[in-house]
Structures are given as C-alpha cells and as structure tokens.
Amino acid sequence: xxxxxxxxxxxxxxxxxxxxxxxxxxxxxxxxxxxxxxxxxxxxxxxxxxxxxxxxxxxxxxxxxxxxxxxxxxxxxxxxxxxxxxxxxxxxxxxxxxxxxxxxxxxxxxxxxxxxx
Numbered sequence: 001x002x003x004x005x006x007x008x009x010x011x012x013x014x015x016x017x018x019x020x021x022x023x024x025x026x027x028x029x030x031x032x033x034x035x036x037x038x039x040x041x042x043x044x045x046x047x048x049x050x051x052x053x054x055x056x057x058x059x060x061x062x063x064x065x066x067x068x069x070x071x072x073x074x075x076x077x078x079x080x081x082x083x084x085x086x087x088x089x090x091x092x093x094x095x096x097x098x099x100x101x102x103x104x105x106x107x108x109x110x111x112x113x114x115x116x117x
Contacts, residue, residue: 033078035077040074040075040080042061044075044081046061047101047102051101052101053086053100053101054072055068057072072101075101083100084100086100
C-alpha cells in the first residue's frame with residue numbers, strides 16, 4: 001500500500017512542530033519559566049478571546065471542565081492568570097463553583113498576539 005505524499009507532509013509538519021515546541025520549552029525554562037506547555041498558550045488566547053470560566057475554556061479547547069481547571073491552576077502557579085469568585089451568580093447555581101479567570105496580560109493591556117523577543 002502506497003503512502004500518500006499528503007500523509008508524509010503531515011508527519012513532517014507534526015515532527016517540526018514538536019521539535020520547535022521542545023526548543024521553545026527548553027529556552028523558556030532557561031529564562032526562568034519552568035513548566036510552560038503549548039496548551040498554556042492556547043488557553044491564554046482563549047481567555048483573551050472571552051473564555052472567562054473553566055467551563056468556557058473547556059468548550060473552547062475541546063476538553064473537560066476538569067482538564068480546563070487543571071490548566072487554569074497551572075497558569076495561576078506560573079503567575080500569568082488569576083481567578084476570582086464568580087460575578088453575579090447565586091448560591092445554588094450549578095455554575096457557582098466556576099470561578100472567573102483573567103490573564104495578567106489582560107490587566108496590563110497587552111494583546112494576545114504580541115511578539116516575545
């Protein structure tokens with residue numbers, strides 16, 4: 001069975017992406033940012049685009065609310081995001097435990113697409 005050139009290209013692109021991510025992760029760790037993962041970038045972009053709860057973030061990243069909450073906890077630990085109690089939700093509301101999230105960059109007026117260099 002012949003392998004399609006498209007499949008070969010996809011594998012090359014995926015391998016290149018992984019190599020690039022590994023390189024950036026090592027560089028970020030060397031600059032004092034251990035534990036940064038690609039999903040953190042996707043999560044921060046989703047927050048900048050309006051995902052302000054774990055439920056919203058989970059929907060935008062196509063992961064469970066629990067997985068989104070773990071990502072949010074990692075972002076808080078890295079001091080790039082903060083959570084606060086929900087705004088305007090009544091006790092007994094099923095979403096009442098879903099804290100609001102914002103990134104520090106949003107507080108500082110930075111744009112999600114700003115270049116780091």
